[in-house]
Amino acid sequence: MTGMPDAAQRPATGAPPAAESLSRDGTTAFALELRDVRKSFGKAEIIRGTNLQVRPGERVALIGPNGAGKSTLFNLISGRFGVSSGDVLLHGRRLNGLKPYEINRLGLARSFQVSNLFTRLSVFENLRCAVLWSLGYRYSFWRFLADARDANRRADDVMAMIKLDRRRDVLAMNLTYAEQRALEIGITIAGGASVILLDEPTAGMSRSETSRFVNLIREITAGKTLLTVEHDMGVVFGLADKIAVLVYGEVIAFDTPEKVRADERVKEAYLGSVLADGQAQGPAQGQAQGQAPAEAQAAGH
Numbered sequence: 001m002t003g004m005p006d007a008a009q010r011p012a013t014g015a016p017p018a019a020e021s022l023s024r025d026g027t028t029a030f031a032l033e034l035r036d037v038r039k040s041f042g043k044a045e046i047i048r049g050t051n052l053q054v055r056p057g058e059r060v061a062l063i064g065p066n067g068a069g070k071s072t073l074f075n076l077i078s079g080r081f082g083v084s085s086g087d088v089l090l091h092g093r094r095l096n097g098l099k100p101y102e103i104n105r106l107g108l109a110r111s112f113q114v115s116n117l118f119t120r121l122s123v124f125e126n127l128r129c130a131v132l133w134s135l136g137y138r139y140s141f142w143r144f145l146a147d148a149r150d151a152n153r154r155a156d157d158v159m160a161m162i163k164l165d166r167r168r169d170v171l172a173m174n175l176t177y178a179e180q181r182a183l184e185i186g187i188t189i190a191g192g193a194s195v196i197l198l199d200e201p202t203a204g205m206s207r208s209e210t211s212r213f214v215n216l217i218r219e220i221t222a223g224k225t226l227l228t229v230e231h232d233m234g235v236v237f238g239l240a241d242k243i244a245v246l247v248y249g250e251v252i253a254f255d256t257p258e259k260v261r262a263d264e265r266v267k268e269a270y271l272g273s274v275l276a277d278g279q280a281q282g283p284a285q286g287q288a289q290g291q292a293p294a295e296a297q298a299a300g301h
Contacts, residue, residue: 030089031056031195031225032077032108037086039069039076039249046072048249049086054242056194059226061240065270069249070229071113074197077227078110079103090195105134110197111188115180119173123164123183126172127155127190134191154190161220162186178209182216189220196221198228202235214239237261245270 032054039047046069054060062070075081077088079100088095090108098106118126131151159165162182167175172183181201188196201217202210214235217226230236236243236257243260245253247269253260260266 030054031058031091032227033087033089033092034073034077035087035089037073037076037088038084039072039081040084045084046249047076047083050246050249050251052244052251052254054195054225054227056225057223059221059239059241060228061236061243062227062229062246063231063236063243063270064246068246070246071199072249073246074110074199074229078108078197104191104193107193108195108197109188109191109193111184111199111201113199113203115184117172117180117183117187120171122169122171123175124155124159124168126183127158127186128152130187130190131155131158158186158190161189162216178205178213181205181213185217185220189224193224195225195227198226200229200231202230202232210235 030053032052034050034052037047037050038045050073052060062073064070072081076083077095079095079098079102083096090103090106093106095103095106095108118129121129128148128151131154132148135148135151135154156165159168162185164175164179164182164186167179172180175183185198185201188198198217202213205213210232217228218239228239230239240257242255243253243257244251245260245263245266252269253263253266255263
């Protein structure tokens with residue numbers, strides 16, 4: 001009997017009052033911007049003055065060796081960790097101090113390295129949960145979920161986008177691994193966020209699965225801003241407009257794939273012979289690399 005209220009009963013989903021617009025140059029040219037971001041755990045500085053500027057609609061891959069701080073950086077952007085200093089801005093708006101759900105409602109959503117689904121709910125029900133949250137519904141015992149027509153429509157639309165409409169009533173626990181990852185991304189985009197963070201979306205997939213999944217990511221993030229952590233160089237060079245290379249908590253290069261491929265500092269610090277031996281020829285030919293550790297990554301959405 002758990003249901004949701006009609007539109008008149010929804011809470012306002014605007015920016016939380018704690019948010020503060022601090023765009024120093026008065027512009028919002030960047031969808032996502034990091035300004036001298038630093039993060040320390042005790043005396044250990046993990047992120048060391050990172051600067052990054054991602055324009056609306058750009059697809060950016062964040063690469064680097066294990067332990068470089070990639071997952072920590074994602075956690076800082078999404079509000080799971082607070083920055084020690086510096087600013088994180090979304091469309092020119094300062095995110096420092098906001099909770100993950102507040103940042104999500106401002107238009108940023110992320111997925112995680114490990115799929116985190118309601119395993120005993122169907123594909124449709126998983127997506128509807130994400131949609132209900134984004135639309136601002138509150139739990140109520142007096143209305144049926146079937147009455148939330150706008151949420152049901154949106155869930156159906158997302159299900160078709162991720163190509164799981166034929167698996168509508170299948171429990172998430174019974175999906176293949178690739179289907180679970182697709183559902184994870186569906187949940188991420190269900191709220192209509194304009195900036196999407198994907199943490200190793202193709203990890204653990206076969207070559208054929210990876211190729212299909214890259215095409216799916218390209219389709220469902222069209223028109224959105226994408227920042228993805230990825231170890232498969234085929235995926236990186238086949239998907240990204242730009243590549244940011246993070247080494248020991250610092251971005252040592254941020255440019256087009258061609259220029260990053262030719263950057264001697266990047267080769268020495270991370271890529272080495274990977275670029276030379278043909279692994280950057282496309283997602284279908286990329287070998288899956290080992291997963292980066294999730295530095296104190298919190299589970300769940």
